[in-house]
Amino acid sequence: MLLLAAAGLVAFVLLLYMVSPLISPKPLALPGAHVVVTGGSSGIGKCIAIECYKQGAFITLVARNEDKLLQAKKDIEKHSINDKQVVLCISVDVSQDYNQVENVIKQAQEKLGPVDMLVNCAGTSMSGKFEELEVSSFEKLMSINYLGSVYPSRAVITTMKERRVGRIVFVSSQAGQLGLFGFTAYSSSKFAIRGLAEALQMEVKPYNVYVTVAYPPDTDTPGLAEENKTKPLETRLISETTAICKPEQVAKQIVKDAIQGNFNSSIGSDGYMLSSLTCGMAPVTSITEGLQQVVTMGLFRTIALFYLGSFDNIVRRCMVQKAKPEVVDKTA
Numbered sequence: 001m002l003l004l005a006a007a008g009l010v011a012f013v014l015l016l017y018m019v020s021p022l023i024s025p026k027p028l029a030l031p032g033a034h035v036v037v038t039g040g041s042s043g044i045g046k047c048i049a050i051e052c053y054k055q056g057a058f059i060t061l062v063a064r065n066e067d068k069l070l071q072a073k074k075d076i077e078k079h080s081i082n083d084k085q086v087v088l089c090i091s092v093d094v095s096q097d098y099n100q101v102e103n104v105i106k107q108a109q110e111k112l113g114p115v116d117m118l119v120n121c122a123g124t125s126m127s128g129k130f131e132e133l134e135v136s137s138f139e140k141l142m143s144i145n146y147l148g149s150v151y152p153s154r155a156v157i158t159t160m161k162e163r164r165v166g167r168i169v170f171v172s173s174q175a176g177q178l179g180l181f182g183f184t185a186y187s188s189s190k191f192a193i194r195g196l197a198e199a200l201q202m203e204v205k206p207y208n209v210y211v212t213v214a215y216p217p218d219t220d221t222p223g224l225a226e227e228n229k230t231k232p233l234e235t236r237l238i239s240e241t242t243a244i245c246k247p248e249q250v251a252k253q254i255v256k257d258a259i260q261g262n263f264n265s266s267i268g269s270d271g272y273m274l275s276s277l278t279c280g281m282a283p284v285t286s287i288t289e290g291l292q293q294v295v296t297m298g299l300f301r302t303i304a305l306f307y308l309g310s311f312d313n314i315v316r317r318c319m320v321q322k323a324k325p326e327v328v329d330k331t332a
């Protein structure tokens with residue numbers, strides 16, 4: 001009886017693997033492709049642009065500061081593999097005016113052809129306790145991190161659907177998979193991206209357009225250095241659970257997953273666990289991925305409970321620590 005059940009299971013898994021080409025997208029060819037990277041003048045975005053350029057793509061960088069854009073262009077051009085490759089720079093705020101974003105995307109398409117891959121990497125972070133963050137910070141993060149991903153995507157999607165070709169990448173964060181101390185404004189803007197990506201993927205899959213959401217851990221970039229200046233102690237201690245990644249490594253993984261059309265892109269063992277644990281109703285892009293999620297869910301939740309316990313401990317210890325000087329004051 002047991003043998004029969006085991007044989008049945010094996011047959012079922014084999015069957016799944018036979019139909020797997022039906023759910024695995026055809027990889028995108030980067031040589032000659034037009035890749036637009038928002039936030040491409042710094043950090044992870046710049047490394048993504050370099051990675052695509054190294055594989056023969058034509059690049060459009062989108063960011064606000066023109067000097068940083070030109071410097072990034074120079075850095076990227078060092079990696080050219082043929083003399084036809086172009087790096088185009090566009091200075092625009094992706095979060096302000098949809099029409100403006102649509103116009104610059106049009107200009108880029110006129111120069112370098114239709115966009116094959118859009119990477120939404122422009123973003124920023126602000127941390128602090130809920131009551132200490134300015135209300136305007138919630139608006140700002142939502143408009144840069146969320147609307148700043150909606151506008152460029154909205155500007156490229158029609159052509160992608162018509163051509164039956166395309167990749168849209170969203171850069172969320174591990175803080176877009178779990179909410180943690182200090183990130184009430186940031187986490188919510190990064191969670192929003194996940195909802196957008198899931199809904200969009202369901203719409204565009206029949207048109208051979210694939211969506212990728214990346215969830216990087218802390219990554220060594222100018223953005224992180226800026227964030228660290230005002231990060232609460234609790235946030236820092238909790239974030240230290242995961243090691244700081246190199247932007248080149250994060251970029252390589254994101255580009256690889258985007259080419260393959262994987263919905264999820266994560267890095268490291270905790271990235272892998274977090275993505276399995278929070279897969280929810282996310283689309284699945286390979287049988288192996290689906291099976292791994294089914295098999296590991298209970299184990300990873302168990303591990304997560306220990307992490308949550310340790311995070312609560314950090315928060316409590318910091319609270320007690322901060323209360324101490326006051327006690328001393330009162331007795332003095």
Ligand SMILES: NC(=O)C1=CN([C@@H]2O[C@H](COP(=O)(O)OP(=O)(O)OC[C@H]3O[C@@H](n4cnc5c(N)ncnc54)[C@H](OP(=O)(O)O)[C@@H]3O)[C@@H](O)[C@H]2O)C=CC1
Nearest residue numbers: 039041042043044063064065093094123173218219221223
């Ligand atoms: N570094 C980290 O630890 C992690 C980062 N992330 C996410 O990855 C992304 C990149 O982060 P990172 O490389 O650290 O960031 P950086 O601060 O190093 O770079 C941010 C880039 O985005 C551009 N940008 C910011 N705001 C706008 C805007 N309104 N319009 C157009 N461009 C804009 C910046 O150029 P300019 O200012 O000139 O416009 C710059 O090119 C962000 O979305 C971030 O949330 C996720 C997880 C971890």
Ligand SMILES: CCCCCCCCCCCCCCCC(=O)[C@@H](N)CO
Nearest residue numbers: 125173174175217218239270273303304
């Ligand atoms: C099985 C469960 C495993 C659980 C592992 C949990 C690890 C939590 C660490 C969260 C770190 C958050 C990094 C945010 C980075 C970021 O987005 C900012 N630096 C942006 O600037």
